[in-house]
Amino acid sequence: MSPLDPRASKMRGWLYIAWVFSFFMLAGLFAARRDRTTVSHSKLRSNWFSVSPKWLPFSLQGSDPNVIHEHPIPKLMAEAEQKFKALLAKQSKTFPQAVAEYRRRYGRNPPRGFDDWWEFATQNDVKLIDEFDAIFEDLAPFWSLSGKEFRDRAHEVRFYLTLVVILTQTRMQVGQLPSIDLVRIQDGEAIDFKVQKKFKDQEKGHRSLGFRRLVEKYQHKLPNMDFPINAKAEGRVLVPWEYQQYSNLTYQDSVDDFSPDWQGTGSVWDAYRRTCAPNTQARRLFSSYRNPNAEKPRSLLGTSNTPGESFSFVEAVDVDLDFCQYPWAHFTQGHFFSDWRTMSKLYPVLSPARANGFADIRIPSHYYHGQNSRYTYGWDPVNLEPKEIDDMEVPWDEKSDVIFWRGATTGGGSTPQGFSPNYQRHRFVRMTHDNATANYTIIHESPLNPGTFISTTVPARDLNQEIMDVAFVSAVGSYPGGETALRKAHRFADSVPLGEHWSYKYLIDLDGMGYSGRFMAFMASDSAVIKSTVYKEYFSDWVQPWLHYIPLSSSYSEIYNIYAYFSGPTDSTLRVANTTESLTADINTIRSNGDRQLRQIARAGKQWKRTMGRTVDMEAYIYRLCLEYARLWADDRDAWSFTL
Numbered sequence: 001m002s003p004l005d006p007r008a009s010k011m012r013g014w015l016y017i018a019w020v021f022s023f024f025m026l027a028g029l030f031a032a033r034r035d036r037t038t039v040s041h042s043k044l045r046s047n048w049f050s051v052s053p054k055w056l057p058f059s060l061q062g063s064d065p066n067v068i069h070e071h072p073i074p075k076l077m078a079e080a081e082q083k084f085k086a087l088l089a090k091q092s093k094t095f096p097q098a099v100a101e102y103r104r105r106y107g108r109n110p111p112r113g114f115d116d117w118w119e120f121a122t123q124n125d126v127k128l129i130d131e132f133d134a135i136f137e138d139l140a141p142f143w144s145l146s147g148k149e150f151r152d153r154a155h156e157v158r159f160y161l162t163l164v165v166i167l168t169q170t171r172m173q174v175g176q177l178p179s180i181d182l183v184r185i186q187d188g189e190a191i192d193f194k195v196q197k198k199f200k201d202q203e204k205g206h207r208s209l210g211f212r213r214l215v216e217k218y219q220h221k222l223p224n225m226d227f228p229i230n231a232k233a234e235g236r237v238l239v240p241w242e243y244q245q246y247s248n249l250t251y252q253d254s255v256d257d258f259s260p261d262w263q264g265t266g267s268v269w270d271a272y273r274r275t276c277a278p279n280t281q282a283r284r285l286f287s288s289y290r291n292p293n294a295e296k297p298r299s300l301l302g303t304s305n306t307p308g309e310s311f312s313f314v315e316a317v318d319v320d321l322d323f324c325q326y327p328w329a330h331f332t333q334g335h336f337f338s339d340w341r342t343m344s345k346l347y348p349v350l351s352p353a354r355a356n357g358f359a360d361i362r363i364p365s366h367y368y369h370g371q372n373s374r375y376t377y378g379w380d381p382v383n384l385e386p387k388e389i390d391d392m393e394v395p396w397d398e399k400s401d402v403i404f405w406r407g408a409t410t411g412g413g414s415t416p417q418g419f420s421p422n423y424q425r426h427r428f429v430r431m432t433h434d435n436a437t438a439n440y441t442i443i444h445e446s447p448l449n450p451g452t453f454i455s456t457t458v459p460a461r462d463l464n465q466e467i468m469d470v471a472f473v474s475a476v477g478s479y480p481g482g483e484t485a486l487r488k489a490h491r492f493a494d495s496v497p498l499g500e501h502w503s504y505k506y507l508i509d510l511d512g513m514g515y516s517g518r519f520m521a522f523m524a525s526d527s528a529v530i531k532s533t534v535y536k537e538y539f540s541d542w543v544q545p546w547l548h549y550i551p552l553s554s555s556y557s558e559i560y561n562i563y564a565y566f567s568g569p570t571d572s573t574l575r576v577a578n579t580t581e582s583l584t585a586d587i588n589t590i591r592s593n594g595d596r597q598l599r600q601i602a603r604a605g606k607q608w609k610r611t612m613g614r615t616v617d618m619e620a621y622i623y624r625l626c627l628e629y630a631r632l633w634a635d636d637r638d639a640w641s642f643t644l
């Protein structure tokens, strides 16, 4: 991009807006913090948006700036399909090819047992048989440790665990574990390493049970080793930048410092900032990143009036969002306010998801392969095998053209308190509220002049009534002003069974305390999934945004234009555009054309779940992870490598 390139100036514009926003956000939030009970909601309602470089500029053509001739969505969909087809086509067909591909990608030999793994993967028809960069990425930092150090660290986590048990018993702090379980492979069998628990552990070890379930088929081929399993949804390992650079530095925290929650001695964000390089924004004092011009363009607070924000589509979800460069963005993410203490030492901890900057090792969430009425599509309580079609599934044409979401107010803890209004779910529920005051620029195909797109500014209130069915079903955690204030500012409704979701064409999947455990169920359904997340999961390289699901930025603000593309302009949009009844036929054409494409995404998502999101794909992933882990565990890693 040259400096004269209009895209470059657009990017600078975005960065500038980001600066301005950071100022207002911080101002609003610090006000909130000072006075928790009388916090003003108008201050907290800042409309945060992403400055991820993936924003796609759209081109305005012709003399009328309100008319565009090319919608970005069909292009994104076509590119996604092409990209995924190419990925499928280039996978290794033979074992020697797979070994060569491994060497090409990672510059070393595959781990011992790779031949057995290949056998397992091909027999089970694993499609993306070369795509395991996620494992390489997650384990890369551990190569700087010797086998002994690696084993010691896995055991140290266990030591933490037993130590805290002792402390817990003596201090009578019932139920406050750091929530790391240990699965041990011993003589070809995966067992839960038992710690004497004389207190109630809230997590009940579901995640370690899930891990054991995934290794069952090949555990007899694995050597003895231990896996520390995170019992929480949140990431746990944040290694300070200096320790990442110099692995010979002696860690300053000692085991004695460890307590399961923060107890007023820090926060996830404090720990996260230390993972950032010294020259990044996150390491600077707050005052140094306030823009002195920030006071001026107050009008920018209503940025929903500018088409740029609500008409910019992301190529992928925000998993690479760099909180070190955009520290203000951390206010929008609940996991930075988690009550659970993170660990600053590079421990091997297996977690269901990993946000940028964390050092957890990804494994498939237990929600994805267990049988659970709340997380499993086609749940069958009798046969305990999910059914192909859920009993509550609805034919496409009978699904309503509505964006549906139900959930609890989970989304982060209370360390520090007072920030929950900006957690992911709270922001979305307020944005889609019937009483929302924003206006959105909706760009939709013109019924008068097909092939061109017109722009109209529509009140959020009207759009929300027409297309959003979004509500909390239960209140947990703290909120400034208490539950009364929470209920006043957010819509609440009765909870629904999972199957109720299948009555809607659009399902939105939002992060909560961590990743969203419902993703696989949503993908399995006949509805289309819109997903916003900052987490990478084991499948992140396997699923293609705009082909299998619709990616949404962390600001959510383009969601109205996503809807307008697939479902056409709503009645209120047409009213603003002065379009008359006589044009109904053309509007129906626009709507059915978009609907066909939406259905295509729903179908592709379902097909993906059936062919690449299966439990056996998760088993293949963990199998390969176990082989890599076993090599790290060994003293002589060359001996634990595979050569043809």
Ligand SMILES: *[C@@H]1O[C@H](CO)[C@@H](O)[C@H](O)[C@H]1NC(C)=O
Binding pocket: 246, 248, 249, 250
């Ligand atoms: C760590 O290693 C670096 C070079 O790799 C060296 O310069 C430094 O002195 C070492 N630090 C310690 C504490 O040993």
Ligand SMILES: *[C@@H]1O[C@H](CO)[C@@H](O)[C@H](O)[C@H]1NC(C)=O
Binding pocket: 302, 437, 438, 439, 459
């Ligand atoms: C939305 O538009 C209406 C009508 O033009 C205007 O009165 C209102 O102030 C706008 N709201 C915002 C938040 O800009």
Ligand SMILES: *[C@@H]1O[C@H](CO)[C@@H](O)[C@H](O)[C@H]1NC(C)=O
Binding pocket: 434, 435, 487, 488, 489, 490
């Ligand atoms: C929404 O607006 C209506 C009408 O102005 C009002 O009765 C209702 O209390 C408002 N709801 C919330 C949650 O503010």
Ligand SMILES: *[C@@H]1O[C@H](CO)[C@@H](O)[C@H](O)[C@H]1NC(C)=O
Binding pocket: 456, 576, 577, 578
């Ligand atoms: C719709 O009609 C009103 C009143 O005639 C006019 O002010 C407005 O500009 C028109 N809107 C569009 C998008 O043409």
